[in-house]
Amino acid sequence: MKQAKCIAALGTGSDVGKSVVATALCRIFSDQGYKVAPYKAQNMSNNSGVTPEGLEMGRAQIVQAEAARIAPHVDMNPVLLKPVTQVGSQVVLLGKVHKDLSAAEYHREKAKLWDTACGALDRLRAAYDVVMLEGAGSCAEVNLMARDIVNLKMAAYAKAPVILTADIDRGGVFAQIVGTLACLNKAEQDFIAGFIINRFRGDIALFKDGVDWIEKKTGKPVFGVLPWMKHHIPNEDSVAIEHPVAKTDPAQTPTVLVVRTPHIANFTDFDVLSQVEGLGVDFVEHPRDLSAYKAVILPGSKSTRSDLNWLAKTGWTPKIQAYVKNGGHVLGICGGYQMLGTKVHDPQGLEGMPGDTDGLGLLPLETVLKAPKTTTISRFEWDGAPGLGYEIHMGRTASDKAANDGLLDVKKRNQQACIDFDGTMADSGRVMGTYMHGFFDSAPILKKWLSLLGLSELDPPESCGLQGRDRQYDMLARHFEKHVDVAAIINAMG
Structure with a gap:
């Protein structure tokens, strides 16, 4: 049985641009003729949508499926957590409500959820050429990593090189990158193939010394620096309106x-x-x-x-x-x-x-x-x-x-x-x-x-709904290709 190549977009924190990187690469891989599918083992969000089969999954992976020009499927987001209280969530498993669980109860079910997530990824890898993995939050939350099923543990299962995404707009980008690596052991560090720095404002040429410093300090390449771009691609969660x-x-x-x-x-x-x-x-x-x-x-x-x-x-x-x-x-x-x-x-x-x-x-x-x-x-x-x-x-x-x-x-x-x-x-x-x-x-x-x-x-925008989003995916892909070494990312997949 063939297995698709995998690449993972993980982050130094929440809302740093993982979803944007994953969405851009889904459209770019599709443009290049690959059958590509998005995948996020576990999504925590009250922004969800419905598949053609009438099943529920996270909106971010529906967006990425649209960018990949395919229909969304629950294997792309096998575990969806919808927060109900500060300490509990409704668990949606493969598109159907499983049960409400507290955080402690959820962690006790992690073995079952891990098996479900791995099975979903295996099915995608058998059906597609490339699977674009996305992580959640920071991939270096040391108190959670032993129970993690969405970040480095899943990247290791998929043998997926990792693009570590950092957000320069919020400041401290050097500490974000170096600090994240410092929290990882050697085997975990080895999965990090390189970095993308997101939401840069100003003259990129003035940041060349910063790129050189990161590459020298970490021994890993900066795949690109993405200038800040206004787009209308749906956000994954309510961080955007906090x-x-x-x-x-x-x-x-x-x-x-x-x-x-x-x-x-x-x-x-x-x-x-x-x-x-x-x-x-x-x-x-x-x-x-x-x-x-x-x-x-x-x-x-x-x-x-x-x-x-x-x-x-x-x-x-x-x-x-x-x-x-x-x-x-x-x-x-x-x-x-x-x-x-x-x-x-x-x-x-x-x-x-x-x-x-x-x-x-x-x-x-x-x-x-x-x-x-x-x-x-x-x-x-x-x-x-x-x-x-x-x-x-x-x-x-x-x-x-x-x-x-x-x-x-x-x-x-x-x-x-x-x-x-x-x-x-x-x-x-x-x-x-x-x-x-x-x-x-x-x-x-x-x-x-x-x-x-x-x-x-007042008039609606020129394109509404899927037609409008499709234009946004193309704009994002062209912006990404202009500023990121996509060939180096493809080479990293082997």
Whole structure:
């Protein structure tokens, strides 16, 4: 049986650019005629998506599969951890909910998870020419390395040379690289084939002495220094919005406010909004005057009841209710949709202690949280405007279409034709809720929503959805090829 060559993008820390390196190389290898697949043994993120089979996996590997021009498959992310509390996560194994585990319980199951992850990689290696591995966080967390299944242990299993990625924009890049190596033993250091320095600002020529110092100090090559590049490739996790503050003056620029709840999920739903010229998009944590905003959005949530309690405790609830009473527009997506109703019931304690939580009371519906989880890729229409999105939720929301204005007509789920509806709207469309992630990825739907806000003069970006992302993958690949020695990386694979 043939085995694909492997290469691994590991990092000196979180959010240093591992996903960007992996995505760029997936597109470059595909351009060069290789059958390439992405792989991340274990992903911890509430940003997830759905495969064509209706199974759940991390968004980052779905993005990388798109860059590789292949359909995503759960073997590309066999273990997905979706944080529910500070010390526990829902474990999704090969696309299906396994169970909720505390950190200690999870570590006790590592042997089983390791076997699952290795089996998934073996299947990919049998089906593809190249497998692009991605690590998680820092590959040198010495207190975790004995139980690690995603960084150097997996690279060793795959016999994958490692590209160590460091972020110069946050400072201390020399310490990042040298310090990471110092935390590794000799055998682990030998897996590091070279370095990529990410997010450089300024004149690269002035950093030549820095490159020379790193290469002399470590005896390993710097494959390239990537200048900072603005792109619209979805982020892997919420590190990108960890400091949510209002950045736009809504009195000067039409602005949409996204409430940054503690358990926010699938915030990439709003990436396309940030690409609309003339529209501001702010993720905001602390309550503020909403009167000048064109819309308020409640995003998806991994813990709807907890986030509802947080909205009430912090003062968001009366702010949002008053905003609607005064004519404001509110949209809820997935967990945010559930929050807009009158009650969220959790009889089985899926999100903690069993019980009921009051919603915002802005839509005439109630939600019961219960298994199994709905995971679908869905085609839908909003008053004739077509859309393609995905649903990931454990709630069943009761909304009588005969009594309320159903929002979306669902035409297909997981490639099977259906006649159904999703979502609810009230107050002539000023309050809307839907389970559809990717709601804005259709240009006609985005245009219709902007017009509903009185922003008909604004236009969607030139390319939305997969078409727009595909252009971004090409731009990233060309940027990468310009500044990185791709031939040296290929040679490192042997």
